[in-house]
Amino acid sequence: MGVITLLILIPLIVSLVLLGVKSDKARGSIVIAAGIAIAALSVYFAVSNFGGSVLKPFSSVDGVEFFGKYFEAGPLAEVIGNAMLGIEVALAILIIGLGIKYKKILAILLSLISTPLLVWFELTKGHEIAVGDYISVDKFSLIMVLIIGVIGSAICVFSLGYMKDFSHHHSEGKDRRPFFFFMMFLFLAAMIGLVISNNMVWMFFFWEITTLCSFFLIGYTKTPEAVNNSFRALIINLLGGLAFVFAIVVAGSYTYGAFGGTTNGSLELSFLLDYGSQYKLAATTQGYAQTTEPIVGLIAVLLAFAGITKAAQMPFNSWLLGAMVAPTPTSALLHSSTMVKAGVFLIVKLAPVLGVSNLFDIGPGFFVTIIGGVTFVFSSIAAISQSNAKRVLAYSTVANLGLIVACAGIGTAEAVWAAIMLIIFHAVTKSLLFLCVGTVEHNIGSRDIEDMDGLFGRMPKLAVFLIIGIAAMFLAPFGMLISKWAALQSFVDSGNVWVILALVFGSAATLFYWTKWLGKMTAVVPDRINIEDKVHKTEWGILGGLSALTLGVTITFPFFSKSVVVPYLTDAFGALGETTYEALRMDNLIIMMIMVVLIIVLALLFYGRTEKRIVPIYMAGTAAGDNLTYVGSMQKDVPIQLRNWYLGDMFPERLMNRIGGVVNGTVFAIVFGYMLYWSVLLYQLLRGGGA
């Protein structure tokens, strides 16, 4: 219990302290110290528990050990639960107040529905439901803790230098950096709470905190655009939150009776997963028509919906794109280790009870897979037409989350292996990419890819980091590509034919938009002046560290898979009788690993070395000889301009969003229609009193 408590309390306390710190120097030391402490603790916590079984430090059976002292779990949990409820009500009032101030009716409406519903449920039923384990830390949670602790705190440390420059650029208004850092660390605390919660009411509390943190971070600059986009994010996530509340109400109200005794309502995620898995196993051995227990299916759909809004899947992707108005470290945090990862975390966690065993098994997994697959292909294509670097990154995030969601929807152990791999690689690489783009923006004054040509000449070190990040996102033999390969393998093995189509077309588009960006930066443009000296020392440290981590994770993944991911899958899927856990064979992983090393060695040995005579480029007619101009008519020097290709007519962004949105919207309509049918049935069941 000790270390977990610290992992939540340290960021929480630090965030409160930072709210009151005005001086740069004090803030710098606190953030760096806290960052190191959180990262070190999460590494220690994860590594020391990777070998063990699932941790249940807050259980009714064993009580709670808190730094050597024992407490009874029940009363303590009640105090915590009431505090959470109180905070939720206060936050709802805050949202309603802000909603009135900025005239956002939807935000008010959603708060007015979900919070009273939750309060009613808690007061009437919730507190009577026995909870066994309030916290459950399996190996997947440990992986998430590691990602949040290491990458999240790295981003916070990076923000120090960045936000200093940022407030210089935006010097109008007062310095709101204390508030910024308060939100960043609060975010980390909430994320850690979220990934270890087993009680869904607790998880929902942390879930809503992350929603609000991102709302305040997106609206940080308080410009009309920022306010608008922050409310869009808030409304979409509150919608997901509402589904979460419904899931809690249903899970707590239903009487589970199919396997070994009756349980009158449960709020434990682990119970739902067990119950659903047992049903699935019975269904496959005894040949039921459906492989998912209906009520668990309904809860899974509601939770998956919450996850889908948070993971910004189409048609809800607009909030993540709108989040670009925030300072770049916020984007880095939202995209890599927090927020969207909370969405996919929940869906991946649900994977054992999702699952589509074949094309015609229309279970909850089926709809999740469609949403993910459609999002992957259309966001990948939408990214082609973008020249704003942050928008390219955002579409790439949405697309990759789509892939993760699709994998989780398929719900085989192999697919989840691929999904976890994608989560890890994406977190590391995307944080690196956002922080690089942020640094570039502050130094060249633009985040447009067109302005990054010849970046190698201007910011050589940063260009190398950025190139590592981009290559790691799509190029063999780096992490994301291997994960995609694993995803493809799991799609084929589970017979999800049409997702394979989504994957191959989406991957082709992915290749296109990354490489043309890469090409822009690798172009050798003469007469570029090195302007790198203005980058802060902390920024270099973090960028270098994340680059090393990006390469390091790829190289060490085969071993990490063996020692952590496979044991998790064995726990989660072993009961379902699955025996294949790795989508890719170890020999292939190791060959890829060797190729990563080969590329690094080749680049170190041969890049930029030539004994050849360097001559001007060809420019048809008379080149001026400086590679930048040619002699045009009337003997005038004409500068050349090279622009990348965005294929806006062939793949318009708006159209891609519309297609993805309409397809997924239709899917949602069907699912909710189906759910309505179920809720009528549920009502009858509740009145009848039992299954």
Place this chain on the structure above:
Amino acid sequence: MDTVLFTFYGYELHVSYLVGAVLYVVLAPFAGGLIAGIDRKVTARMQGRVGPPILQPFYDVAKLFGKEKITVNNAQDFYVMCTLIFMVISGVFFFSGSNLLMMIFTLTAASIFLVLAGYSSNSPYAQIGAERELLQMMAYEPMVLLSAVGFYMACGSFNVGDIVMSDAFSFKYLIGMFIGYLFIITIKLRKSPFDLSMSHHAHQELVKGLTTEFSGRTLGILEISHWYENVFLLGFIFLFFARGSLPYTILGVAVVIVCYFVEILIDNGYARMKWQFTIKSAWIVTLIFGGGNLFVLYYLQPILAR
């Protein structure tokens, strides 16, 4: 005869795999050069010319290596070298019976290095060539991946070694994939109407496209890597017919020869089309033939699994 030399996490290195890989590395450039020579000869005959000697490609490359050592920057040679290295590696994967997807991804990496070589020059012609090369990759990539998936569904393995020795006559199940692959290999072999990024023909509006800024040795290395590439692109066609026995091997080789002849015919029979046509037609063909075949395979799976 086919003993296992050693095993490595489930991978068994057969003697035949080792022999295949070594033969590929040593012989592929000769075979590829020869194919290029025959291509030029046949093309010339189709155009009513006598054409160069069959060995002309080798003379050309030898001459390129003797040229003055110049380059436009210090980065380009690195990328071209990586193109060659990864091209050879992907061919080695193919001929040593390894994973088909791994081979495809490595091939993609090789092609990306080539594109970067074009971009790195920052020259107008080379950059437009590089962008078009990228577009071509986007056009053919889905079909290449789908073909691999097709083999997996038909033969139960992604490993080239297993596919070659499989009992299943892949072609029977993969007719759609085969048509799709033939379509996109036209792009890959840089034949008209899809030779957008660079061309052997004299109808280039982009000077020499992607390769405009390559000279001497660099161009020679690139040519050799194309030879390596073409050999296993044709090997991929052979895979549709391989069944581990002599008659099917002969059939496979015959089909490869016929297909290549058809490619030359198409090359000479068409003018270059616009890029829009390239991507649209390739993706539509992939969807209809590749995707259609995939769904058929899905229904056939219970039969195939038997």
